[in-house]
Amino acid sequence: MADPVREPFAAPNQQREAAMMGMYIFLASETMLFSGLFLVALYLRLxxxxxxxxxxxxxxYFxxxxxxALLLTSSFFVALAVEAAREGRARPAALMTAILLGFGFLGLKAVEYRMEVVEGILPLPGAATEFSSRAQHAFMNLYLIATALHALHLAIGVGLLATLAVRLLRGTLPLPxxxxxxxNAGLYWHLVDVIWIFLYPVFYLAR
Structure with missing residues (x-):
């Protein structure tokens, strides 16, 4: 069954290109959002x-x-699912594996936050913190904002992949x-992964 063409498009290819362009614009806006945080981190570092x-x-840092490693592995499974979909094959197991890896990331991040609260280095509201300077406090504030925002984006990605996995299992998503x-879901997931690849050295390896 061919993908129905909706107004104002005249051909499937035109509709497809418009959908991709809309996704690229959205991803560009997300990139700009995190770029601002990276610029602040660069200022503090200098x-x-x-x-x-x-x-x-x-x-x-470990x-x-x-x-x-969890996110890079999850991207591999998402790429497998996308490539299979382009060939007309459904691979919900690949998406579910990526979802489990995403949950693993969020769970490990929650454990890390807990450890940082106990150690007094995570500036949560009401938490007792110990910093030798205001610059250190600002750096950790930025770390909390950036990583929490990233975790939110990842959670949205997990929900998106879960929805698509269910549709594939039910056969309600015609392929190819x-x-x-x-x-588009894969592009979003990969962007979230790439953002973490930059967050990791900016905060964990600035030593």
């Missing part, structure tokens, strides 16, 4: 290098590395006609 290094050394839906 102006208060010693404080940033001191704060970064208190972080659990947990960040484990989460990096509607493979663009999986392609």
């Amino acid at each position: 102006e208060y290098a010693a404080d940033v290094v001191a704060a970064s050394r208190q972080m659990h 947990l960040g590395a484990a989460n990096t 006609e509607r493979s663009i839906v999986l392609m």
Whole structure:
């Protein structure tokens, strides 16, 4: 069954290109959002290098590395599902594996936050913190904002993949006609992964 063409489009290819362009614009806006946070991190690193290094050394870089591995592996399974969809084959198991890896990331991040609260380095409202300078406090504030925002985006991605996995299992997502839906979901997931690849060295390896 061919993908129905909706107004104002005249051909399937035109409709497909418009959908992809809309996704690219959305991803560009998300990139700009995180780019602002990276610029603030760069300013702190240049102006208060010693404080940033001191704060970064208190972080659990091995947990960040484990989460990096989880996300990179999840992207591999999402790519498998997308490629299969383009060929007209449904691979819900690949999506469900990526979902489990996403939950693993969120669970490990929650454990890390808990450890940081106990150690007094996570500036949550009402939490007791110990910093030797305002610059260190600012750096950890930025870390909390950036990683929490990333975790929110990842949670949205998990929900999106779960919805598509259910549709594939039920056979309500015709392939390859509607493979663009999986392609766009894959692009979003990959962007979230790429953002973490930048977050990890900016905060964990600034030492």
